[in-house]
Amino acid sequence: MANFDETFDFVVVGSGGGSMCAGLVCRQAGKSVVVLEKTDLLGGSTARAGGVMWIPNNRFMKRDGVEDSFEKGATYLDAVVGDHDDTPGATKERRHAYLREAPEMLEFLIGKGIQFNRAPYWPDYYTNSPGASEAGRTVLADLFDINQLGEWKQKLRPNKFQMAAPIVEAMSLPLIRVSWKARWQATKVVLRTIGAKLTGKHLVTAGAALQARMLQAAVREGVDLRLHSPVREVIVEGNRCVGILTEKDGKPWRIKANLGVLLNAGGFAHNQEMRDLYIPHTRKEWTHAAPGDTGDMHKEMIRIGAWMAQMDEFVGNQMALPPTDPDPAGMQGNICKPHAFLIDQTGLRYMNEGGSYMLFCQGQLERHKTVPAVPSWLIVDSQFMRRYMLCETMPGTAKPKIWYESKFLHRGDTLEELAAACNIPPENLRATTEKFNGFARAGKDTEFGRGDSAYDRFLGDYTHGPNDTLGTVEEGPFYAVQIVPGDVGTYGGVVCNSNAQVMKPDRSVIEGLYATGTTTAGVMGRAYPGAGCSIGPSFTWGFVAAKHAAGLGNSGV
Numbered sequence: 001m002a003n004f005d006e007t008f009d010f011v012v013v014g015s016g017g018g019s020m021c022a023g024l025v026c027r028q029a030g031k032s033v034v035v036l037e038k039t040d041l042l043g044g045s046t047a048r049a050g051g052v053m054w055i056p057n058n059r060f061m062k063r064d065g066v067e068d069s070f071e072k073g074a075t076y077l078d079a080v081v082g083d084h085d086d087t088p089g090a091t092k093e094r095r096h097a098y099l100r101e102a103p104e105m106l107e108f109l110i111g112k113g114i115q116f117n118r119a120p121y122w123p124d125y126y127t128n129s130p131g132a133s134e135a136g137r138t139v140l141a142d143l144f145d146i147n148q149l150g151e152w153k154q155k156l157r158p159n160k161f162q163m164a165a166p167i168v169e170a171m172s173l174p175l176i177r178v179s180w181k182a183r184w185q186a187t188k189v190v191l192r193t194i195g196a197k198l199t200g201k202h203l204v205t206a207g208a209a210l211q212a213r214m215l216q217a218a219v220r221e222g223v224d225l226r227l228h229s230p231v232r233e234v235i236v237e238g239n240r241c242v243g244i245l246t247e248k249d250g251k252p253w254r255i256k257a258n259l260g261v262l263l264n265a266g267g268f269a270h271n272q273e274m275r276d277l278y279i280p281h282t283r284k285e286w287t288h289a290a291p292g293d294t295g296d297m298h299k300e301m302i303r304i305g306a307w308m309a310q311m312d313e314f315v316g317n318q319m320a321l322p323p324t325d326p327d328p329a330g331m332q333g334n335i336c337k338p339h340a341f342l343i344d345q346t347g348l349r350y351m352n353e354g355g356s357y358m359l360f361c362q363g364q365l366e367r368h369k370t371v372p373a374v375p376s377w378l379i380v381d382s383q384f385m386r387r388y389m390l391c392e393t394m395p396g397t398a399k400p401k402i403w404y405e406s407k408f409l410h411r412g413d414t415l416e417e418l419a420a421a422c423n424i425p426p427e428n429l430r431a432t433t434e435k436f437n438g439f440a441r442a443g444k445d446t447e448f449g450r451g452d453s454a455y456d457r458f459l460g461d462y463t464h465g466p467n468d469t470l471g472t473v474e475e476g477p478f479y480a481v482q483i484v485p486g487d488v489g490t491y492g493g494v495v496c497n498s499n500a501q502v503m504k505p506d507r508s509v510i511e512g513l514y515a516t517g518t519t520t521a522g523v524m525g526r527a528y529p530g531a532g533c534s535i536g537p538s539f540t541w542g543f544v545a546a547k548h549a550a551g552l553g554n555s556g557v
Ligand SMILES: Cc1cc2nc3c(=O)[nH]c(=O)nc-3n(C[C@H](O)[C@H](O)[C@H](O)COP(=O)(O)OP(=O)(O)OC[C@H]3O[C@@H](n4cnc5c(N)ncnc54)[C@H](O)[C@@H]3O)c2cc1C
Pocket: 013, 014, 015, 016, 017, 018, 019, 036, 037, 038, 039, 041, 042, 043, 044, 045, 046, 047, 048, 049, 050, 051, 052, 053, 054, 229, 230, 231, 232, 264, 265, 266, 267, 288, 289, 290, 291, 292, 293, 294, 296, 297, 315, 488, 489, 516, 517, 518, 519, 531, 532, 533, 534, 535, 536, 538
């Protein structure tokens, strides 16, 4: 029997998406709870993120008359996730539990004063599948004045996106050169930012708004939140998790958990050794995940013999690596705009550049098995450069000199010159371009179906026709940028049941041990059905785990 230094009813490892949600459930049930975060900042990748959650059949859809139901959500998940032997975290039972519990979780948080709304239009990522919602099922936290956090303000992981704009509004800003609507949005953002400054507010958006609102509620309700508290071990006696080993003031510190331990410690995006083993041809420098994502609890679950699955999966996100930015640049919005296409290193297009970012990177790695495609090349022309942003630079502006000097951005007056600069067979680049231009003129990509779904078109330019996402690449000079399969996190881990309880390979559970988020083999399997399919599940399974541990409910069927 371990000797303990301290006791709580519930212990949460990591301060990711589901952590503070679980903490609030425990406090509602009158239980003591501690959240242990190993870094010097709370919030995890969730605070850095867009912060949106995919919640089918939510109250805001009902309010706005957007049709949805449990059945419609189930049809959609059956179609795009489905049942596969290698995705045991995504069984029908778990998918259905998610559809029941996610709207409940949202209601619970609203009851705790967290303000949410729906994204007015954000199509599901597989819009052509049965049960998909074109208007979308995505929910996001309202902007938040982070000054309300007082001393806790400095303890929250910041978000790179610093504008006072809901993420959906911000997503229209890249169209500023071509759309009056985008210009009006930009004006609103500037006015809102000035207004906030004048009234002494510091408005944050996206994941920062979500996690700041959660932090405010958690502090108010008495959740014990600790930084610099890396969890080293999960303590299991017999078949029950009884506590954890962490550190206090740099010394070992054992905490007993009367009711359970929830693992919400993120994935292993920053662990190159694990990447090389499970997701080869990817690099930790290409991730946007928070630095604490080093797979600590994955290794711990392997050590105690828990069931691990889909460790080779990640939430891929097409990235470029501008030398002017310490972080990789997300490129989904660029690649799907008109006057742009993607090719492998032999100069051939090989997939629809639209669809979910996860599907895109799966396609890139799949291509790389037979043809060099990591990195691939984004090819654009001068029409693109005039109209759209490139890696956060404004349309029509001169690009930084260092981009050319460092060979981040290549330029050629002709396609042949560009091909030579990038070491691509010129005849292939010429043939690919002519074929693509034919599709663009016809408004129909008969080879890969780019622009056939509402989601593809959402990524394009609504002012452009006949297809929002297809435009000719014909006006020199031409430009090329390398695209790598980056990510926003890994997507495999420990397998849990519908109560978020950690399972062993024989499908029995380890009593008192729960997991959520990217520490787990996710409920969406190898798919990314819509915006918010990482944070939505992380919050929801945290909610489910805490309810189960506190004796408030059982979500198994
Ligand atoms: C830029 C960006 C935008 C994104 N946008 C969205 C979006 O809008 N919607 C969406 O669904 N997904 C989005 N994603 C993906 C999503 O943010 C992550 O997959 C998700 O936040 C992971 O949440 P989590 O709860 O699993 O863990 P995290 O939020 O990553 O938190 C894990 C925490 O555990 C801590 N930790 C790790 N090991 C230990 C240990 N041993 N002891 C104690 N603590 C530990 C870490 O330091 C970290 O703070 C985005 C990601 C990024 C980077």
